[in-house]
Amino acid sequence: MKNDDRNTWQAVQNEVRQRISQRVWKPGEQIPHEADLAQEFSCARATVNRALRGLADAGLLERRRKAGTRVALNPVRRAEFSIPLIREEIEGRGQEFDYEILLREMRLPPPDVQARLQIGGDVPILHLQTLYTADRLPHVFEIRWINSLAVPAVLDADFASLSPNEWLVREVAFDGGDFTLSAVTASKREASVLACAAGEGLLVLDRTTRHGGQMITSVRLMFSPGYRMHTQC
Numbered sequence: 001m002k003n004d005d006r007n008t009w010q011a012v013q014n015e016v017r018q019r020i021s022q023r024v025w026k027p028g029e030q031i032p033h034e035a036d037l038a039q040e041f042s043c044a045r046a047t048v049n050r051a052l053r054g055l056a057d058a059g060l061l062e063r064r065r066k067a068g069t070r071v072a073l074n075p076v077r078r079a080e081f082s083i084p085l086i087r088e089e090i091e092g093r094g095q096e097f098d099y100e101i102l103l104r105e106m107r108l109p110p111p112d113v114q115a116r117l118q119i120g121g122d123v124p125i126l127h128l129q130t131l132y133t134a135d136r137l138p139h140v141f142e143i144r145w146i147n148s149l150a151v152p153a154v155l156d157a158d159f160a161s162l163s164p165n166e167w168l169v170r171e172v173a174f175d176g177g178d179f180t181l182s183a184v185t186a187s188k189r190e191a192s193v194l195a196c197a198a199g200e201g202l203l204v205l206d207r208t209t210r211h212g213g214q215m216i217t218s219v220r221l222m223f224s225p226g227y228r229m230h231t232q233c
Contacts, residue, residue: 007043013051015041020060020071028073031061086132086140086165095134099163102193103129106148113145116208117215126154128164131193137224138194144219151216168209172216177209181229184222194224203227 016037019025031037034052038045052069055061063069090097106124114121126146132139144164146154157167182204191198205221223229 007041007047009043009047009050009054012037012041012043012048013054016051016055017060020055025071027071030068030070033068085169086142087163090132090134090139093134096136097132097134098136099130099132101128101130101159101164103127104159109145113218116218117145117147119147119149119215123149125149128159130164132163132165138196139224140227141190141193141222142219143222144217146217147215150211150214168217172211174209174211174216176211177207179205179207181205186222190222194222196225200225203229205229 025031034045034048037048052061052063056063060072061069062072087097105127107127108121108124126148128144130142132142142165148155151172159167184202184204185199186194186196186202188198191200202225203223208218209216
């Protein structure tokens with residue numbers, strides 16, 4: 001590392017990552033204290049702390065209070081997912097994007113949605129069903145519940161120029177959530193929407209997002225047969 005680069009947390013993080021990958025610091029081995037690293041890299045201790053926190057979040061380091069920081073014995077490889085815009089995904093493949101709102105209603109959520117959104121079942125929330133198409137062919141069937149108690153502005157959205165997917169990504173901040181991938185066989189309704197045979201296998205993504213401790217939306221994406229998902233780790 002060059003001397004004039006040592007005062008950034010990114011540079012410190014890259015150097016520590018390199019030492020781990022090159023086995024300068026071996027799995028299970030304790031690394032130097034933050035103060036020592038700060039002196040070596042000519043930076044503030046807070047800079048080192050930020051760099052190490054990022055590596056701990058990535059699963060490369062194990063940090064314990066009063067016990068120091070060690071290289072993880074079994075480093076976790078974590079894939080990072082962002083919430084994609086379906087329009088950008090389709091247009092990125094050179095296809096024509098379109099969508100149709102099949103159903104829009106205020107409805108009491110079923111128990112599983114109540115649990116995911118952490119709300120009671122005595123207040124109706126916004127329920128949407130949307131079909132997204134690529135070159136006029138079904139691409140993904142979206143079943144979405146939006147916690148309109150947390151996002152009241154959604155009640156005034158007409159979704160004429162922005163799909164529900166794009167409206168939420170652009171208009172509502174989120175800081176966490178979870179997702180589950182699974183495979184299901186298409187019901188008659190799903191087969192009708194996705195123009196496939198009933199009983200055909202479908203890739204399904206169930207996702208919830210939250211902001212500031214409040215759950216924003218619960219969505220199920222059912223992709224047309226043959227869809228392939230790609231990510232990097």
